[in-house]
Amino acid sequence: MTALKKCKELVTFLKNRSLESALAGIRRCDTGRTRDGVRQIRLLLEISGDFPKSVEWAGSHPSYIQAHKCARNCSQRREADAIRPADLPHSPEEFAMRKNDYSDPHLGAWRAYYKALVEAGVYVGANALEVPETGTTVRLREGKRRVQDGPFADTKEQLAGFIILELPSIDAGLEWAARCPGASIGAVEVRPLAPEAMRRGFTG
C-alpha cells in the first residue's frame, strides 16, 4: 500500500481531532523517508475554513473521500477511486466556487500547488474532507453508543483537509502554508508530527 493510500485512513482519525487517534493515523503515513544528512521534520498542514450555515454547498466532487466508514447510518458514501490531493476544499467560499469543471481557476490553483509540492520533493500525503454537515459523530458513554448527526465540534472553523510535508524546519512549513490557496480564503494551521518514538507508542 502506498503512503498516500494509507493516508486515507487518517481522515477518520483527524476528524475527531483527538491527539491519540490522530497520532495513530499519522503513524500509518510515515514512510520513514529522510534526505541525505538533513534532518527532516514532517508537518501537518491542517486546512480549515469558516463555515457559515447560509452557504449552499457545491461540494459534490467525486474525489472527496469516505470520512466515516464506522458510522452505521452512513451506509453508502462515495469512495474515491483515485485520490487527488490537489482537490482539497477548505472553506465554504471555496466549496461554493468549486465546480466539477476542471478548467475552473480555483481547482487550477490547487493542482498547481500540489504540483509545486511534489516537484520540490517535500510532499508526503494529503487529502480532503466532505463538508462538515456530512459528518456523523460517535461516542461511547457508560457503555452506550451515541450517534449524532453533524461535526465533532460545532465551531465556525472546521477541518477541511490535510497535507503532510517533509521539511527541514517549521519556518519552511509556514512558507508552504502561505502559498497554499486555502490560506487566502480560510486558514492553514501548521504543526509538527509528534516524535517518532511517541507515535510508535500508540501503534505498537
Added chain:
Amino acid sequence: MNEINQEDTHRIIERVARESYGRLVAYLSANTRDVASAEDALSNALVAALTAWPRDGVPQSPEAWLLTAARHSFIDLVRHRQVAEASEPTLRLLRENSMEMTLSAEFPDERLKLLFVCAHPAIDPAMHTPLMLQTVLGLDAARIAHAFLVSPTTMGQRLVRAKTKIRDGGIQFEVPQERELPQRLDAVLEAIYAAFGIGWDDMAGVDQRGRDLSEEAIWLGRVLLELMPGEAEVRGLLALMLHCEARRRARRGPDGRYIPLLEQDSQQWSLPLIEEAEGHLAEAANLGHTGRFQLEAAIQSVHAERARSGRTEWTAVVLFYEQLIRISPTLGTRTGYAAAVAEANGPEAGLAVLDGIDPEDVSAYQPYWAVRAHLLQRLGKTSEAVDAFDRAIGLAEDPAVRQFLLHRRG
C-alpha cells in the same frame, strides 16, 4: 486639560517616539551593549510621558525628557535584574556615563553604531533585519513576525537571544575600521533592503502592513544616508528603493488585479520619487565606487526612463545585469538577467540563460518558473509552458499573482 489637547499630546508622544526611538535606544545601549534593557527603559519612559505630558504640558525638549526618564528606569532595571556579576559592568558604565550627562537636548547620535551591531557577523544573518526594525524603529515583535512569516512567540525568542548575544558576546558598538567597512556596510544595506523586499512582496497596495514595512526601510535608508553621506552604495540602495516605490500605485489595477512591470501605465509612476532616486544615483556615480545596489538602481532607472521616452532600452538593462551578475550572482539576479536577455535578444536566448541555472536551486523559487513559463509560451511550447506555469502558480503566495498566472496559462 480637555480631550483634544490630550489627543494632541498623544500624537506628539507618538511622533517623538517614532523620530527619537532609535536615537535613544542607540545612545542608551552604546556603552552598556544592553539593547533589551535600553528598550525596556525607553518603553517605561514613554508610558511615563503618557501620564506626565497631558498633565504638565509637553516639555521643551521632549527627547531630553525621555532620555532622563529612560536613564532612571534603565538603572532601576539593571539593579533589579540581580545578576550582580553580569550587571555590575553595566551599572559602572551607566554611572560613569551619567557624569557627563546633562539635560541638554544634544546627545551623540549612536544609531550608526547600532545599525552595525544589528548586522554584526556574529549575529545570525536572518536576524539582522528584525533586530534593526525593532531597535532602530521600535517595531514590535508581533508585527515583525507577521512580515517574516514566523510565529510571534518564536520571533520574540529569537530577538531576545540576539540581544543577549549583543550584550554578552562582546560585540562592540563601533563603526568598523576602513579595512572591514565595505563588507560590514554591505550587511547593513542587505538588511535594510530585505525589509524593503518583504514590504514589496507583501501584496502591494492590498496589505497596509506590507506597505508600511517598505516605508520603514526607506526611512532606515534615509537615516543611514544622513549618517554616511559619502558612501556610494548607501545612495545606491536609497535610489533603488525609491525607484521601486515610485511604481507602487501602478502595480495593481483598480480591481486589485496584478499588473506586470511591462504593462504598467507609466503615467501612474510617481515622478517626484523617480527624480529623487535619479538624484541619489547621480551623486553615487560621482563618488566613483560602483556596487551592487547602484547597479540594481541603474536597472530600475532604465525602466523609469519609459515614463519619458515611452520605450525600454533593453540592451542597457542587459548590460547592467551582466555587471551585476559578476558582483552578485544570486538566483534573483540571474532570473532577472534571463528576462532582460529575452526582451533584448529573443525568448530562446533568455531560456538558455535559465537553463544554465541548477534545477535544484529553483525547485521552490517562484520568479524562475514565472519567467520560464512566459518564455516557453512565447516560443509556442505550449505543454512545457503549462507545466512551468503550474509551478509558478503553485509557488505564488499573492492571490493576485496566482490569478494573473492562471489567466496567462489559459
